[in-house]
Amino acid sequence: MSIAVGGWLAYGGSGDFDSLLALAHTLKADLLSASFSICGDGRHINCVVDGDTFWFEAEKIRIADIDTPELSPPRCEAERIKGEAAKARLLALLNAGTFSLSTGLRDEDKYGRKLRTVTRAGRSLGSTLVHEGLARRWEGERHGWCD
Template sequence: MNNLRWPTFIIITVAMCTALFLAIFLSGGTAATTAAVVIDPNRASFGICFGPERITCVVDGDTIWFEGRKIRIADINTPEISSPGCASERQLGERAKMRLQALLNQGSFSLQSIDRDQDKYGRDLRIITRDGQSLGDILVAEGLAERWQGYRRDWC
């Protein structure tokens, strides 16, 4: 720093502090939240379920098998494909299933527990997230699901 003159040092320091402030401000966070990184521990290649052996696959828009465990996505409800009320429900359900498969295969994800571990059918109840965002919320935003309200509704 003996060769660095004070005015140059001050200009460089102010520029660095300004850049840091702008990065934090434009990201909408604070230094603590900007530095936080969400690590999603799960990753798999999901197919579509068929046949009796199900390890890692998508059943429908709100049910998957992951590493041999049947999981019901707890924060959404999607149209039925196994016993739909009408043809349009089956079509929308198929779209939800394919979209869920695509979302799961896009990268790592987390499985978040809710207030109870399983439903009455023995399925694990989980919310599936990536980078802190619910994949169910994406399906809802795209019109392929609705928020879970505690019961199935008629999609016809």
């Protein structure tokens, strides 16, 4: 942190200390990474189940701020196609670099999955999936993906 402050001051830091703290928090926080694959039979250590669920260091995590189409089982072909796309995109996002996991209001869901927001450089990976049309914001209940 002292190196960051010194660098910030040396390059004309303007007194916006809150911005500096946010930057330092982001740099410090994004320390998690792994090589993720698609989950299959057997051990689940670092793999993606679907567009909003993955295993990290042998812990099952449900992305808390989004909902993606179901894959097991999908209710229609359109849901399956979009669900596979969300799963592939989450795999790519998790493998793209370091990230952070943060806990919200609840630690676990009713299935025992850890509820976490996944961020990189302060931006939610769930928001990326929503922006790309592969997920919806979680509003406390599921909505269908079939028309």
